[in-house]
Amino acid sequence: MPSPEIIGPATLAASQGFTAFQFFLPKLSDVRRANAQTNPDIVGDVRLGEVAAFTLSIGIGAIVSSLTGSAVPTFVSLLVALVLIVIYEAALSGEKL
Helix, strand or coil: CCCHHHHHHHHHHHHHHHHHHHHHCCCHHHHHHCCCCCCHHHHHHHHHHHHHHHHHHHHHHHHHHHHHCCCHHHHHHHHHHHHHHHHHHHHHHCCCC
16 A cells, blocks of 8 residues: 555646646547548547657656655556546547447
8 A cells, every 4th residue: 555645746647647648639529529531640640649648647657756766656647648548549439438
């Protein structure tokens, strides 16, 4: 069980992961409305943004983990990034979750 002192840094890492996805990717509603077959550029934009946001999110988590000495911020960053990637990929394919 992680110590209570790690909740703040883990929350910081998670919120920065959300911010990275917001910065690098188009709005989720725009991705959902776009047709990937007629507009292949949106697919490229989303995938490139996912790579950049994932890298930044994990990097921030690793930095916070190295400062705190706990791996929890990295795991939280990884979880947030994976959930957001799944959501964006589902929106891109037009699936309803």
